[in-house]
Amino acid sequence: MNSLRRWIVTVGTLLFVPYAAAYAQTYPTRPLRMIIPAGSGGVDTVARIVGTPLAAALGQPVVMENRPGAGTMLASELTAKALPDGYTLLMVTNSHTINAGIHKNLSYSISNSLVI
Numbered sequence: 001m002n003s004l005r006r007w008i009v010t011v012g013t014l015l016f017v018p019y020a021a022a023y024a025q026t027y028p029t030r031p032l033r034m035i036i037p038a039g040s041g042g043v044d045t046v047a048r049i050v051g052t053p054l055a056a057a058l059g060q061p062v063v064m065e066n067r068p069g070a071g072t073m074l075a076s077e078l079t080a081k082a083l084p085d086g087y088t089l090l091m092v093t094n095s096h097t098i099n100a101g102i103h104k105n106l107s108y109s110i111s112n113s114l115v116i
């Protein structure tokens with residue numbers, strides 16, 4: 001019975017190690033990037049108001065990057081092509097969802113490329 005108990009504890013410990021390593025990782029470990037689909041003012045102002053407390057809460061800077069044009073599709077495409085590592089954020093507007101309904105050939109998929 002002792003050998004069975006030791007075997008169960010050993011196997012249980014070995015199964016737990018990968019999960020413990022995954023939870024030990026900290027986020028974020030580098031600056032975040034917030035892509036803003038407009039120029040100065042309006043959405044840009046809202047993004048900066050949101051970005052300041054976000055940076056303070058996460059302990060990392062949030063770098064604002066304005067990418068106006070094409071009815072927010074340029075910013076959305078840039079975000080969709082970024083690494084899916086959680087370090088690239090997109091400030092969305094109404095146009096973001098409207099574009100999916102009026103443009104049949106978007107270069108990105110809102111449901112597959114962007115997590116909302």
